[in-house]
Amino acid sequence: MTTAGLSQPPPSTAEASAQQPRRPGQHLAEGTVIEASGLASGYGSGTIWSGADFSVDAGEFLTVLGPNGAGKSTLLRMVLGLLAPAGGTLRVFGAPPERGNPGIGYVPQRRALDPDLSISAEDIVGLGVDGHRWGVRLSRRAGRQRQQAGRLSGGEQQRLQLAQALVTHPRLLLLDEPLASLDLRSQQEVSQLVADLRAEEDFAVVLVTHDINPLLPVTDRVMYIAGGSVSVGTPDEVITSENLSRLYQAEVEVITDSRGRVFVVGLEAEAAHPHSPATVPGAQS
Numbered sequence: 001m002t003t004a005g006l007s008q009p010p011p012s013t014a015e016a017s018a019q020q021p022r023r024p025g026q027h028l029a030e031g032t033v034i035e036a037s038g039l040a041s042g043y044g045s046g047t048i049w050s051g052a053d054f055s056v057d058a059g060e061f062l063t064v065l066g067p068n069g070a071g072k073s074t075l076l077r078m079v080l081g082l083l084a085p086a087g088g089t090l091r092v093f094g095a096p097p098e099r100g101n102p103g104i105g106y107v108p109q110r111r112a113l114d115p116d117l118s119i120s121a122e123d124i125v126g127l128g129v130d131g132h133r134w135g136v137r138l139s140r141r142a143g144r145q146r147q148q149a150g151r152l153s154g155g156e157q158q159r160l161q162l163a164q165a166l167v168t169h170p171r172l173l174l175l176d177e178p179l180a181s182l183d184l185r186s187q188q189e190v191s192q193l194v195a196d197l198r199a200e201e202d203f204a205v206v207l208v209t210h211d212i213n214p215l216l217p218v219t220d221r222v223m224y225i226a227g228g229s230v231s232v233g234t235p236d237e238v239i240t241s242e243n244l245s246r247l248y249q250a251e252v253e254v255i256t257d258s259r260g261r262v263f264v265v266g267l268e269a270e271a272a273h274p275h276s277p278a279t280v281p282g283a284q285s
């Protein structure tokens with residue numbers, strides 16, 4: 001597995017990247033954060049997927065797609081050292097995965113916070129971090145009650161959890177469906193926020209989603225987990241009507257509008273149906 005297709009030369013200084021918006025495929029950090037070879041996942045004797053060969057570059061933005069139950073969260077659990085590979089090898093920062101790795105920030109797949117959760121938003125973000133940066137209004141005005149985290153909106157909660165995951169300045173950020181249940185505008189805002197923070201801090205992102213559209217402007221590559229196999233390619237290589245329809249075994253259409261923006265139509269309805277193996281031409285698997 002290679003990272004071909006990502007190899008635009010990086011800007012020469014960190015300053016240069018801070019001044020210019022970063023394009024997909026362009027990142028400063030060097031090296032590899034995740035390397036998988038012949039990797040298989042499973043719980044007990046059952047295999048979820050196998051034969052995965054891929055790597056994630058330092059600073060890269062990888063979006064992970066796939067139907068429910070395909071094994072997307074399982075991949076993140078393996079990177080976090082919470083689940084051992086069922087086969088093959090997996091290396092994170094050049095070493096076997098370990099639990100509690102401070103180099104990894106993680107926002108798990110989740111439901112909304114309990115509205116009665118008594119912890120404050122400020123406490124969740126952590127000492128010394130200003131929630132304003134993430135677009136969460138954490139007022140400390142005298143006489144105003146601290147904002148109860150569970151009473152923030154869905155979009156604000158996502159930003160809050162993002163802020164929490166970034167407190168330790170990780171080199172790798174794992175986000176499991178951070179756009180779920182957000183409206184279109186919040187999806188775009190959270191996607192752009194992740195992209196902006198990555199441009200500032202140069203961490204790699206592995207983001208699981210069912211909706212690729214808000215990520216298309218910012219993602220370097222796309223990983224598909226479906227039918228027991230894992231494929232990776234650049235958006236241009238794999239986001240075509242033909243490929244996606246084959247992968248999902250459903251009518252999926254890729255449309256380019258008059259401004260050159262690409263949209264994927266039909267994946268939302270498909271997400272609930274695991275299906276038989278499929279491969280994506282042009283993708284590395």
Ligand SMILES: Nc1ncnc2c1ncn2[C@@H]1O[C@H](COP(=O)(O)OP(=O)(O)OP(=O)(O)O)[C@@H](O)[C@H]1O
Binds near residue numbers: 070073
């Ligand atoms: N602890 C577990 N023990 C046994 N099987 C599990 C366990 N956790 C998950 N599974 C199974 O592994 C498969 C993959 O689960 P996973 O959570 O990785 O799917 P996913 O792709 O993240 O799906 P979704 O889109 O619904 O979040 C599913 O069939 C699931 O039932």
Ligand SMILES: [Mg+2]
Binds near residue numbers: 074
């Ligand atoms: Mg999941």
